[in-house]
Amino acid sequence: MLPRLSPDHDSSKQGQQGSGGAYMLISEGLEANEVVRVQESDARRLWNFAQQLAAGEQIERLDAEQLAELGTVLTSTLPEAVLRAAHRFRNRGTTHDVLLLRGILPADHDLGPTPGSATSPRHGHANLCALNLMAVMNMFGEPFTFEDLYGGRLVQDVVAAQGKESAQTSEGSDCFLEWHVEDAFSSDRCDYFGLLCLRGDPAAATILAPARALVLPDEARKVLMQPRYTVLPDIAHGENPEPQTGVAVLTGTREAPEIRFDPIYMVPADPADDEARSAFEFLTEAVKATAVSHVLQPGDLIVVDNRRVVHARSAFQPRFDGSGRWLMRTMVCSSLPRHRRRQSRRAI
Ligand SMILES: O=C(O)CCC(=O)C(=O)O
Numbered sequence: 001m002l003p004r005l006s007p008d009h010d011s012s013k014q015g016q017q018g019s020g021g022a023y024m025l026i027s028e029g030l031e032a033n034e035v036v037r038v039q040e041s042d043a044r045r046l047w048n049f050a051q052q053l054a055a056g057e058q059i060e061r062l063d064a065e066q067l068a069e070l071g072t073v074l075t076s077t078l079p080e081a082v083l084r085a086a087h088r089f090r091n092r093g094t095t096h097d098v099l100l101l102r103g104i105l106p107a108d109h110d111l112g113p114t115p116g117s118a119t120s121p122r123h124g125h126a127n128l129c130a131l132n133l134m135a136v137m138n139m140f141g142e143p144f145t146f147e148d149l150y151g152g153r154l155v156q157d158v159v160a161a162q163g164k165e166s167a168q169t170s171e172g173s174d175c176f177l178e179w180h181v182e183d184a185f186s187s188d189r190c191d192y193f194g195l196l197c198l199r200g201d202p203a204a205a206t207i208l209a210p211a212r213a214l215v216l217p218d219e220a221r222k223v224l225m226q227p228r229y230t231v232l233p234d235i236a237h238g239e240n241p242e243p244q245t246g247v248a249v250l251t252g253t254r255e256a257p258e259i260r261f262d263p264i265y266m267v268p269a270d271p272a273d274d275e276a277r278s279a280f281e282f283l284t285e286a287v288k289a290t291a292v293s294h295v296l297q298p299g300d301l302i303v304v305d306n307r308r309v310v311h312a313r314s315a316f317q318p319r320f321d322g323s324g325r326w327l328m329r330t331m332v333c334s335s336l337p338r339h340r341r342r343q344s345r346r347a348i
């Protein structure tokens with residue numbers, strides 16, 4: 001049996017927000033060095049420029065590369081506080097290895113209804129939001145995706161889909177979305193991903209646990225650093241990917257480890273390896289103990305270091321009436337983590 005999260009962490013906890021439950025789902029726990037508030041006037045300026053850029057293009061028809069290029073032009077209009085925070089985050093990380101930008105969208109824009117699936121056509125102002133997300137994510141590396149993931153879209157809609165309420169994918173809703181890193185099965189998984197909130201849901205907390213804060217017994221840590229695990233491919237990718245075997249869960253240094261953790265899809269490579277299974281159980285508990293959370297609100301954009309942070313999402317009631325929770329997600333790969341893995345030193 002794979003270790004499962006305890007019932008403490010299912011949707012029944014939602015009534016205890018802020019009351020000292022295991023997660024205190026709305027408690028946030030993020031620190032000042034990882035939150036930047038964008039001024040309304042800056043958000044408006046960014047939005048106007050996005051509108052101007054989009055007017056010169058048939059934005060709905062742009063392919064992924066063209067959208068990324070347009071996003072780069074918009075990057076130049078980001079406020080100084082965002083540019084500086086992004087630079088610091090990318091180079092040095094933050095306490096929880098996430099960066100939260102708040103108020104990046106103006107308050108009064110007209111979005112249209114929340115789409116019914118991750119691959120619904122995107123209209124009007126939603127394209128400007130996608131461009132905004134791209135403008136920020138461009139600072140962390142090159143936006144990319146997998147061809148077999150949600151139609152190969154560079155900016156994916158993270159929305160609840162009818163009939164998939166209990167799915168362990170972005171389209172699930174009224175179940176706890178288990179701890180994972182994006183695309184754990186692939187060594188080409190993203191270095192960072194960004195989630196931009198267009199519409200929030202007060203019950204849906206994005207939950208984050210940074211690997212560097214994990215408290216683990218030495219023996220368990222040692223086992224987790226050995227290639228004793230197999231990662232099965234994520235169903236969001238269809239049937240194509242192969243399982244990856246001989247995978248370590250923790251890599252890198254003790255002070256700044258990287259983590260590859262996805263309990264739904266990870267098993268000891270040898271089913272008889274009880275040590276590997278037990279170390280994994282220790283890790284699951286350590287991840288829960290380290291968690292902080294944030295309920296994304298419209299205009300919040302959270303950037304997560306996918307090599308150093310595991311994340312999850314609490315359960316929420318989907319609406320399916322066009323007013324439900326709506327996020328956009330973009331993944332990037334970046335060269336800095338590769339240099340870090342080689343323990344290269346920066347000249348500056
Ligand atoms: O909805 C969230 O807050 C996170 C979603 C997520 O982790 C995913 O779709 O992979």
Ligand SMILES: [Fe+2]
Pocket residue numbers: 180181182311
């Ligand atoms: Fe995720």
